[in-house]
Amino acid sequence: MHNVFHISVLRPYKPDYKHVIEYEPLQFEKDLSYEEVPIQIVDRKEQVLRNKVIPSVKVIWRNHNAEEATWELEEKMMKEYPELFV
Numbered sequence: 230m231h232n233v234f235h236i237s238v239l240r241p242y243k244p245d246y247k248h249v250i251e252y253e254p255l256q257f258e259k260d261l262s263y264e265e266v267p268i269q270i271v272d273r274k275e276q277v278l279r280n281k282v283i284p285s286v287k288v289i290w291r292n293h294n295a296e297e298a299t300w301e302l303e304e305k306m307m308k309e310y311p312e313l314f315v
Contacts, residue, residue: 252292266291267306270313271298288313 255263272287284303289295307314 255292267310267313270306271295273303274300 257263267288268291269289270286271289274285274287276283276285285300286303286306287298288301288306289298
């Protein structure tokens, strides 16, 4: 399979305002870093090691989409962002 396509497949783009994505502007620090803020916890799992259970939560972050959600330690998230667990 080739990663080439024929020009006859192309069609003109018709603007659709549903394609516009709303986002909040980032607030940059002096060193050009910014704070990641969690919005929502979407899943929870427990990873079982020999005699230890490690609870994790899947977090959606501000200015990221759901596909970019990350697994974080539940204990760490509870300490830093207790409002997510209410």
